[in-house]
Amino acid sequence: MSAPQSPPATGRYSRQELFAGIGPQGQARIRTAKVVVVGCGALGSSLAEMMTRAGAGGVTLIDRDYVEESNLQRQSLFDETDAARGMPKAVAAEAKLRAINSDVLVRGVVADLSTENADELLAGADVVLDGTDNFEARFLVNDVCVRERIPWVYGACVGAYGLALLVRPGVSPCLRCVLEEMPAPGSGPTCDTAGVVAPIVHVVAGIQAGEALKVLAGRTESLLPGVVSVDLWQGLFEVMDLRGRAPWCPACTEGRYDYAVKGAAGASAVLCGRDAVQIRAPRGTRVDLAGLAARLAAAGSVTANEHLVRFVGPDAELVVFGDGRAIVKGVRDAAQARGVYAKYVGS
Numbered sequence: 001m002s003a004p005q006s007p008p009a010t011g012r013y014s015r016q017e018l019f020a021g022i023g024p025q026g027q028a029r030i031r032t033a034k035v036v037v038v039g040c041g042a043l044g045s046s047l048a049e050m051m052t053r054a055g056a057g058g059v060t061l062i063d064r065d066y067v068e069e070s071n072l073q074r075q076s077l078f079d080e081t082d083a084a085r086g087m088p089k090a091v092a093a094e095a096k097l098r099a100i101n102s103d104v105l106v107r108g109v110v111a112d113l114s115t116e117n118a119d120e121l122l123a124g125a126d127v128v129l130d131g132t133d134n135f136e137a138r139f140l141v142n143d144v145c146v147r148e149r150i151p152w153v154y155g156a157c158v159g160a161y162g163l164a165l166l167v168r169p170g171v172s173p174c175l176r177c178v179l180e181e182m183p184a185p186g187s188g189p190t191c192d193t194a195g196v197v198a199p200i201v202h203v204v205a206g207i208q209a210g211e212a213l214k215v216l217a218g219r220t221e222s223l224l225p226g227v228v229s230v231d232l233w234q235g236l237f238e239v240m241d242l243r244g245r246a247p248w249c250p251a252c253t254e255g256r257y258d259y260a261v262k263g264a265a266g267a268s269a270v271l272c273g274r275d276a277v278q279i280r281a282p283r284g285t286r287v288d289l290a291g292l293a294a295r296l297a298a299a300g301s302v303t304a305n306e307h308l309v310r311f312v313g314p315d316a317e318l319v320v321f322g323d324g325r326a327i328v329k330g331v332r333d334a335a336q337a338r339g340v341y342a343k344y345v346g347s
């Protein structure tokens with residue numbers, strides 16, 4: 001005699017609840033969890049979409065950049081309209097995610113994560129997901145998360161190669177335990193120099209999101225044992241087992257969170273790509289964007305929306321956000337970028 005059949009599950013999260021690795025109890029935990037995604041480019045788009053569809057209680061996205069046409073090949077939350085309007089990624093992503101799942105409290109924050117705002121923006125997170133493209137941001141996330149005992153998941157990809165690592169503060173090695181020193185800017189390939197294909201983005205984001213769901217559902221027995229590396233072109237899939245290794249770095253053993261100390265970032269200009277420099281404005285700065293757009297229109301081509309002004313002039317291209325932060329393109333160093341900023345925005 002066959003067992004009585006249960007009625008087909010039809011709830012929004014039924015397929016996740018049916019999955020034994022999560023179950024109804026795991027799903028109930030996910031529904032109350034607060035997730036923070038730092039960086040909303042390729043990895044961040046994929047991560048934020050998966051966590052929103054999974055029904056996290058809240059998803060906060062932090063991103064400093066705006067949508068450009070060259071993003072559309074892999075950054076799955078954006079479309080041609082976002083690129084044409086030059087929308088901030090955090091704003092465009094928030095709108096898409098709200099339409100995907102209105103159960104989730106989605107918040108897009110247009111900001112550059114820094115020592116000045118990281119404590120506030122990461123506070124209360126149950127898990128932090130790395131969608132950034134640089135080690136300055138990752139070491140900052142690492143030190144704040146290790147200090148606050150927030151699990152976070154590192155992710156990176158370039159070309160067709162990618163890496164992922166879950167950090168459980170006090171339990172498993174952190175990013176500084178694994179990498180020791182922050183790699184120098186320009187020392188490794190980036191998506192701006194070596195390109196990147198979309199499939200590796202979704203593989204890495206999938207591994208990150210999988211670890212996050214295990215943490216949130218309380219299924220720590222299923223966590224992967226260490227650094228996962230994947231090369232989709234070479235067909236290499238490896239997991240470096242770190243289970244035998246205790247955390248040993250200054251952050252984990254001495255409570256030295258060097259990268260989270262306010263002011264540690266130093267210079268106000270950061271290379272965020274091969275030929276782009278970001279200028280940080282003092283905290284509290286507000287720019288009259290409409291006035292700036294009107295002034296710049298006399299000197300070149302201007303695209304403006306309620307969040308930013310994009311200007312292409314004879315000798316420079318820059319985007320200025322409402323908080324005075326700017327991204328200057330086509331320059332080689334910080335000094336040249338500051339010169340462009342002073343010329344068109346003022347100092």
Ligand SMILES: [Zn+2]
Pocket residue numbers: 173174175176177178247248249250251252253
């Ligand atoms: Zn460590």
